[in-house]
Amino acid sequence: xxxxxxxxxxxxxxxxxxxxxxxxxxxxxxxxxxxxxxxxxxxxxxxxxxxxxxxxxxxxxxxxxxxxxxxxxxxxxxxxxxxxxxxxxxxxxxxxxxxxxxxxxxxxxxxxxxxxxxxxxxxxxxxxxxxxxxxxxxxxxxxxxxxxxxxxxxxxxxxxxxxxxxxxxxxxxxxxxxxxxxxxxxxxxxxxxxxxxxxxxxxxxxxxxxxxxxxxxxxxxxxxxxxxxxxxxxxxxxxxxxxxxxxxxxxxxxxxxxxxxxxxxxxxxxxxxxxxxxxxxxxxxxxxxxxxxxxxxxxxxxxxxxxxxxxxxxxxxxxxxxxxxxxxxxxxxxxxxxxxxxxxxxxxxxxxxxxxxxxxxxxxxxxxxxxxxxxxxxxxxxxxxxxxxxxxxxxxxxxxxxxxxxxxxxxxxxxxxxx
Numbered sequence: 463x464x465x466x467x468x469x470x471x472x473x474x475x476x477x478x479x480x481x482x483x484x485x486x487x488x489x490x491x492x493x494x495x496x497x498x499x500x501x502x503x504x505x506x507x508x509x510x511x512x513x514x515x516x517x518x519x520x521x522x523x524x525x526x527x528x529x530x531x532x533x534x535x536x537x538x539x540x541x542x543x544x545x546x547x548x549x550x551x552x553x554x555x556x557x558x559x560x561x562x563x564x565x566x567x568x569x570x571x572x573x574x575x576x577x578x579x580x581x582x583x584x585x586x587x588x589x590x591x592x593x594x595x596x597x598x599x600x601x602x603x604x605x606x607x608x609x610x611x612x613x614x615x616x617x618x619x620x621x622x623x624x625x626x627x628x629x630x631x632x633x634x635x636x637x638x639x640x641x642x643x644x645x646x647x648x649x650x651x652x653x654x655x656x657x658x659x660x661x662x663x664x665x666x667x668x669x670x671x672x673x674x675x676x677x678x679x680x681x682x683x684x685x686x687x688x689x690x691x692x693x694x695x696x697x698x699x700x701x702x703x704x705x706x707x708x709x710x711x712x713x714x715x716x717x718x719x720x721x722x723x724x725x726x727x728x729x730x731x732x733x734x735x736x737x738x739x740x741x742x743x744x745x746x747x748x749x750x751x752x753x754x755x756x757x758x759x760x761x762x763x764x765x766x767x768x769x770x771x772x773x774x775x776x777x778x779x780x781x782x783x784x785x786x787x788x789x790x791x792x793x794x795x796x797x798x799x800x801x802x803x804x805x806x807x808x809x810x811x812x813x814x815x816x817x818x819x820x821x822x823x824x825x826x827x828x829x830x831x832x833x834x835x836x837x838x839x840x841x842x843x844x845x846x847x848x849x850x851x852x853x854x855x856x857x858x859x860x861x862x863x864x865x866x867x868x869x870x871x872x873x874x875x876x877x878x879x880x881x
Contacts, residue, residue: 463795463845464492464506469499477505480849485513487858490626493769493793493845495633495688496652497697503632503655510628511659517621623660623680630656633688633732633769635697637705642716649685649720657682678724684767685726687713689733710738711745718761730767730793736781739768743788769793771801772842773812774833775880782841793843798830817878821871828856831866836875838864 464481467473481492492510495501632652634645660680689696690710694703708716717729731739742765749762768785772778772794785792799812812818813829821832830846830853837844838860848854867875 463847464494464501465795465847466500467502467847467849470502470504474502474505476849477502478509480847480854481506481509482513483849483851483854485509487854488861489854489858491629491631491683493631493795494656495635495686496638496648497633497635497688499698503652506630507656507658510630510656514621514623514626514628514659517626521621622663623657624663628657628660628680629683631684631686632656632682633686635699636687636689636692637697637699639687639692639706639708639713639716641708642712642719645713645716646719646723646725649682649725650723652685653679653682653725681724682726684728684730685717685720686730686732686767686769687717690731690735690738710734710742714742714745714765715761718763721763722761728766729763730765730769730791732769734768734770736784739765739781739784739790743784764788765790767791767793769795769845771796772837773797773799773802774815774818774836774875774878775799775802775812777840777876777879779879786841791843792841793845794837795845797837797842797844798833798846815878817874821867821875824871825866827859827866831856831860832875834860835864835867836872839867839869839872 464477467477467480484492492506494503494506496503634648634652638644638648657680661677664677664680687710692700692703692705694700699705706713714731720726721729731742734742746762746764749760752758753760753762768781768790770778770781770792772782772792773796778792778794782792784790799810802811804810805814812833818829818832822829825832827835834844834846834857846857848857
């Protein structure tokens with residue numbers, strides 16, 4: 463998770479460092495949001511980009527060929543959206559091989575058309591020269607040219623956002639839920655800000671195929687509606703409580719189009735009540751039934767994920783059961799008790815609970831690991847956050863060993879619930 467580090471004006475470096483450290487400790491799923499002042503998506507995206515660039519450079523240092531046809535890549539990038547966030551030079555600057563000549567490929571999109579045409583002509587002439595040379599003497603045929611002439615096997619998969627299995631989720635703030643178009647535009651902008659650099663790998667893959675296929679954008683894992691309404695005081699921008707101008711049903715229809723736009727693999731809701739989730743479930747089922755009756759297609763999609771608060775003191779059992787009954791994943795935030803009222807000594811009531819401390823001693827693990835293991839074994843996903851490298855390393859143990867608490871001990875942890 464990346465909540466609590468502050469917006470970009472105060473929390474940029476903290477967010478960047480935390481995400482980069484987590485990546486180095488094998489975390490690949492990250493949760494962030496668009497809410498200004500609370501999150502810094504720019505720092506998350508930059509950390510993801512820089513880490514991926516580092517991994518690509520490491521591949522080059524090992525002697526693995528990472529080059530692509532620079533002219534073809536430049537042309538593809540030149541045709542990319544002018545607002546795409548990837549800066550090849552800053553991400554891959556100084557890299558040996560085919561990535562090194564990409565500086566300025568995207569720029570600000572303000573070049574003159576005749577200059578572009580001139581560059582395109584030069585690229586075509588260079589490709590023609592390489593092709594002629596390849597036909598005359600196959601030993602001089604470079605890999606990219608050979609592949610386009612079907613004279614070379616496909617290159618094995620190298621470092622990319624897909625091979626790293628990056629899964630990045632974000633949320634639209636309720637004060638921006640003002641129209642279907644605005645929701646879709648925010649999803650696209652956020653995808654580019656967080657994962658726009660990944661599109662380079664999609665372009666590289668499409669070029670490598672040599673079949674003229676178009677690259678697809680690398681999507682967000684989940685795009686959430688951060689809250690079902692803009693409660694007064696929820697955020698500084700929720701001044702009147704009326705900033706969200708769409709009903710939850712209307713907003714959900716727009717969220718369905720975010721998935722259709724391929725800006726996210728999954729869509730979800732956050733901070734909703736059981737009644738609100740049930741209404742969306744009913745709304746989706748009603749449209750499914752109508753589609754079956756009329757034969758008309760529908761965009762209706764059941765929420766893939768709900769992100770709500772849950773911890774051992776308040777495990778949110780009813781919401782989790784509703785999700786389970788409808789095939790919806792449940793992601794818990796503040797699982798370590800940060801939503802609870804701390805005692806007079808400023809202690810966290812979850813991490814200082816006697817049962818949790820007993821389990822930590824028994825398994826020789828931290829209290830945080832015990833609580834997170836309880837959540838994972840109870841069918842939840844979790845999004846803990848930390849800026850401390852040792853703590854991050856400690857939490858990374860759960861990646862390989864998430865289920866160390868026995869079922870009997872899980873039942874005992876369940877007894878501390880105040881619900």
